Amino acid sequence: MTKYSPLARRVDVPSTLTTDYLSTLSAQDETALLSYLNLPPLGAFDDQAGPPALGSDAAYEIEAQTRLPLLARREALGGRFASLDDLRDLANVSDAQIATIVERLGDLSRYGHSLRPVWGGPESLHALIELLENAERYIHISMYIIGGEIGMRVARILAEKRKAGVEVRVMFTASGFVISGSPSGTGLVSKLSFARQQVSDRYLRARIVQHMLDNDVEVVDTAPLARHWKRQSFRERGIRDAASYYRWCRAEGLRESWIAEQEALDRVITRGMPYVDHRKMVVVDGKRALIGSMNIADSYFYENELAEDPRVNVKRWQWHDNAAILEGGAIAELNHHFACRWSLSGGGTFDPDDALYQPPNERRGEAIVTQVASVPGLLEMPMRRNWSRLLLSMLGADRRPLVEGSHPIRDRIIQLPELAQQQLHVEHCYPSDAGLLERWSERLSKIPEFVMVVPKHYDTVLMGLECDRFFPDMQAAGARLYGFNQAIVHSKIAVADSFYVATGSYNLTVRSARMDLELQFFVQDSTFGNAVRERICGDLARCVPIEPTAIDRFRSRRSIPLLDALIRFFLF
Incomplete structure (x- = not known):
């Protein structure tokens, strides 16, 4: 058709x-x-x-x-x-x-998809390993984090697939300060464990990269996102400035739309700010993909069931997260996103429209998929409008940052409560975008059922402080909030009326909109939507009702001098 x-x-x-x-x-x-x-x-x-x-x-x-x-x-x-x-x-x-x-x-790039949710460490691990082991032609992995024992296990599988003739390309943050969550390599049990984990994590990442390179697996470090001519790999080619880099891009035949994206990143990204490629996808043979919010590390993929005592899981650094297996024509667009970043970062060129990467489309189900990729610079926090707010916040007033611009993922997520006529179920790890949450709260009284699973335990104390301050106002507006008590939660998924699902890498934070490359999927399908709603409702058995503390109520109306200004205007 x-x-x-x-x-x-x-x-x-x-x-x-x-x-x-x-x-x-x-x-x-x-x-x-x-x-x-x-x-x-x-x-x-x-x-x-x-x-x-x-x-x-x-x-x-x-x-x-x-x-x-x-x-x-x-x-x-x-x-x-x-x-x-x-x-x-x-x-x-x-x-x-x-x-x-x-x-x-009949447009199978948008319609005719199948999606299956995979929830928690063991189920997700099985789905990932099965996906990789069934690859016959190629594997493309784009991740924020690859680390830990599961990272090594995946590296070994990729090496075996490469020996079998499968093309394998891997992109992730292979350098810099990134904690992958690999307690099995450090024993996360002492006050020094964070420092020990950082040292061990850098060692493990180096081992993972080396094992892949030794076995002819192509690897690209996604850091830094901008000014690629400063990379050693480009300097070795004689590319030492912007002009020579962009001449190289055009000589390699890179698409003008890709080059324009990189030029925009080079204008926006400044030194010292932690801009990252936060997208997450595992694409196999152009037919199936693992999408969602999970990194390839021990915190996300593990074989054991979570212990009943949350302290054990927090100590093990085993989190609760989810993903989905996608089948259908939208995977062709995933390959375009991958090819863009891969080529611009010096990984070499390949044609994502080649028949090898785009098998004939087949109807796999009835899901309708809209995928949205974003880059930094679409949403800004201009200091000319925020100086007074920053100063007042430093003195203890409740002044929240003002942002400018339009962000394609954030704008769609803001609208979710307006799409919902009966119910909205959400499971998100870092709800701290003040503007987004205020818009949600304005709409909550019109939704008969709004259920949101949020962390009871956070991976960072400061992030927990920032998220918890929004809960009193949300509860007053009618939200039913539950803290996931069995482990740290890392999910990023929501479903309206059991059919409209938003899932992907995007956090409910301003930094996701300002500083990260993100990839989000908006799915319209009653089968997938009902499955997601049932999974979120099933998680409620491992939750406790959120009960805001006195400090949460205070911080919903005031600021802790200096501390809150730092958190709100510079960190998240």
Whole structure:
């Protein structure tokens, strides 16, 4: 099928839906059509260019002249189309209008996906190892962190796959101050454990990289993100300044859109600020991918079940996180994101549109996927507008940073409570974006059920202080907040009305919008949405209700002089 063209919406059509047309649809088209029409909005929200324009016809992929008669019929049937027979003899909807929808669903870069949630260390580890071991043509890994014993285990698997002829490319932060969570290499049991872990972690990362290089696995360090001509690997090629770097990019045939992205990063990124590539993906053969918020390290992937005593898990540095296995045409776009950063960072060039990397698309399910990649510089915290707020915060006033700009992931996440008509379930590790949480709180009274799982235990004390101060206001607005008590939680997932899921690498922090390369997926699918909601609700058994302390209530209205100014304006 050809890709859907929005211009097809405007064609004048007869106002009759005939039995003859419906009978020509294949079983696959019938399943896809019914699944699409049974989504809560009836059809999907139009979220490709940005957040759905709620309050107008433009919020939906199906125009009102088609959508409203279908919605009325669905409601008359009790809220669901069971078969194509339910569409017959429908007034004011024509064959051409339904044909336009069927044609749209043939765009398998957006429609026809399957997603399966994988939750917690053991289940996620099994899914990751199975994914890698089944690779036949290529493996592309982009991670923020690879470390610990699981990092070495993955490196050994990649080495074996490379010997078997599989192409393997790996990108991650291989240098700098990054804690991967590898207690098995340090024994995280003493007051010196943090320092010991840092030393051990750098050693393990070096071993992991060396093992991969020794076995012909291609590796690129994602740090630093900008001014690549300062890298030793480029200096060895005689590239020592911006002009020679960009001449090299064009000589290598890199796409102008990729070069423009790097030029923007070079303008935005300054020395001393911790800008990172925070994206997370494992792509195999162009058919399957592991996506979500999990790094490849012992904190995220482990074989044992979590202990009942949270102190044991915190001491082991074993966290609670989740990911998903994605199948479908959206993986081609994942490869484009990978190829962009890989090539710009000096990893060599490959054509992500080559048949090797893009197998023929097949319908794998009924999920609709919008993936959004972001770069630093889209959201700013200009000091010209924040000096007075900073000074007042240093003196104890509650002055929160002002930000400027539009961020494609943040804007969509801000809107989640507006998309939810009945319920919103969230599990996030670092909820500290004041502007985002304030917008959420304004909407909470209109949602019958808002459940949010947040950390009971944090990996850093300062982050915990900053997050906890928002909880009194959120609870006053109607949020039911639960602290995950069995381990440190690292999840970054939300689902509205059991069908609209936001998952990926993005944290609910201003720094994610300002400083990190992020990758987020917005999925419209009742099967995946229900599964995510059930997993979040299942986690409630390991939670305790959030009970704000006196200091939380104080900090929701005031600031601790100096300390809060540092946290709010410079750290998170």
